[in-house]
Amino acid sequence: MDVKSAFLNGFLQEEVFVEQPKGFVDAHHPNHVYRLKKALYGLKQAPRAWYERLTQFLVDNNYTRGSVDKTLFIKRDNDELFIAQIYVDDIVFGSTNNTKVQQFVDVMSHEFEMSLVGELSYFLGLQIRQMNDGIFITQAKYAKNLVKKFGLEKAKHCDTPMSTTLKLSKDASGKSVEQTLYRGMIGSLLYLTASFSDADWAGNCDDRKSTSGGCFFLGNNLVSWFCKKQNSISLSTAEAEYIAAGSGCTQLLWMKQMLVDYGFNQGTLTLL
Incomplete structure (x- = not known):
């Protein structure tokens, strides 16, 4: 589900003034400005204004906001569960009862102009x-x-994975690359390969920093992961593992609280 022109639905709390747009200039007061009552695309306040408008609307309609994920909205009716996840102007939702799904579509369509409603x-x-x-x-x-x-x-094609014994370091005499393009390529590839991670100790031969990595499963399903260079230099594999375990525990606590929001309380200890 997509909300059309979502940012235009937000109400502004601050005073924001804009120039008179071309074609709508007051001939008697050409130097006057307009005060905005609602948000416009390009305003720094626009995303927050839209989120607050949508949040208040859903709360008024008896949807509960998640305790750790503030873009998650839940509605329970006895054993029936409805969940909606918000990503800017896109909404992914589902329920154990198709009637609840249709009710949500009707409620949203009555308040906002919607599109792409379907599976x-x-x-x-x-x-x-x-x-x-x-x-x-x-x-x-x-x-x-x-x-x-x-x-x-x-x-040209290249076999993967590459050799695990190869050590990569900075080439001080190498030719400079176009940084914006390079960063865009690396960022796109990292997003693509986010589901594969590993961990090592002092794997970076330039600064000897270790890398923390973790995968988190709910049953047999991978639901979360991370792979990040550590900020400090570990003096042993044990120290690197403790740092990685600390990062893993924070993610586990987040997942446990998310399950509580879904209505699933975990009474047993979670193994790391």
Whole structure:
């Protein structure tokens, strides 16, 4: 579900003034300005104003905001559960009862102009297929778009993974690259490969910093992951593991609280 012109629905709390737009200039007061009552695209306040407007609307309609994820909204009715996840102007939602789904669509459509109301098939670079034997997620379309975006359709293929014994270091005498393009390529690839992570001790031969990595499963399903260079230099593998374990515990606590929001309290200890 998508909200059309979402940012235009936000109400401003601050005083914001704008120039008179071309074609609507007051001939008697050409130097006057307009005071905005609602947000416009380009305003720094626009995203927050939209979020507050949507949040207040959902709360007024008896939807409860999540305790750790403030973009999650939940509604319970006995054993029936409805969940809506907000991402700017996109809303992913579902319920154990199809009637609750239709009620949400009706409520939102009555207040806002909506589009793309239907079964979820593509979201944030993920292709989603909902079938009787499960829900399947792929990034094939995203990967193909990256190849086309960066002009690599005719690039030579290379086997992966690369050699694990190869040590990479900075090339001080190397040719400078276009930094914006390079960062864009690296960021796009990191998003694509986010589901694969590893950990090492002093793996960076330039600064000897270790890398923390972790995967978090709910049953047999991978639901969260991280891979990040540590801020400090560890003097042993044990120290590096303790730092990684600390990062993992924060993620575990977040997941446990999310399950509580969904109505699933975990009474047993969680193993790390």
